[in-house]
Amino acid sequence: MSHSIADDILVALTHSVRIFSIGQVARGWFEDDTTEAAAFLDRLRRVNLVTFKTHLVHPEFDSLSATVSWEPGNLPPDFRRAAYWLRSRWKQPKEELPLVSASDNACRRYGGTNVCPRASEMSHDLHMASLFVAWRLNSLLDGFGVWRSGDWLRAQGLSREFGKNVPDAALLDGSLNVSHLIEGGGSYCVRKLQAIHQAYKSYPYSIY
Template sequence: MTGRERQLIESLARKVRMISFEQIARTWWPRTAAGKGNARRRIAGLVREGWLSEFRVLSQPMLPLDGPESVWQPGDPAPDFGSMSWRLRSRWKGSAAPLRVFTIGRHGAALFAATSAGIKNACHVTHDLHVTGIFLRLLADEPDAAERWIGEDAFTAGRKREKRPDALLVGEAGLPVRVIEFGGAYPPQRLREFHDHCVARRLPYEIW
């Protein structure tokens, strides 16, 4: 197993739920026709070997994710939830299309003491792939932050009744220092509840 393959498998075990082939190829292989072909062959091998599991799903087109739609820190005024909701809703264009995605396989789960759960909810595929997109953006631009990324499934054991953000960035002491959320077509009330949750805990947040 190469270093990039190990990083891919570990990301699925500890950071994100799923990843598309396009996300894999852009992140870990050269952005050329040859690079994409090599990625396709190697990923097929990782599936055969049990490191990854492959699924066919429907997903909305990926958004660019150039940066957060909203950034808040303790002491800042509350954002305009109505305006933010409109921005989040209006950016969705196009229709769902078939897509190949990958999750951690049985051997990958065993290596990193993770759970091989497959696709937990097909309705969340678009959301989960965008959370992966945020993680990969940090991996490229802020690798230290990506290293401190704790995915939702890693911190929600025993907390099913609590509000669960998509990810937390933790500090040296292991305590949360930033909340990461991908804003789907969120109504204003959901944004307000998320904001109030972070305010009560004095946690800075980013909504992408």
């Protein structure tokens, strides 16, 4: 087993995302070889570092372009247009997919968290994993910074300034200060987007 790849995947699952699909792990670490990725993850499962469970989820989106990309000093986004786009895209039928998450043992070894998503959050968290893999491959935000999840922000006491609208992820700079916020857009209404803007407006942010 390659320890560097194992460490990389397990740090991601305890600090950056909640879940991965086998396809995402293949895309991020095994040059799209799903057979090799599945075998590698199974070895991690057998040493009690990850767990597998099958869930009903929406398929990944073909496009990961930002619906909203905003920086302090700019005019507020067009919330109505963004809400229409976000609510129109969650229409593909759900499909069963095996998803991998960090075990309690992995959290003890690597620190971080392994929050178990509710069934209603699975598709959203799969979308966040897609964004993370794209960022890791330098095709999202140029792979800038250190990606940390909203769960990690909560655990570190860094989420209070956002109130009820804790971002799904944040990019941290070399001093581990927040430099960019990332939201995986659900079927959000205009009011929800306005509340997110109020919570995030001290930082550049993107909604995907």
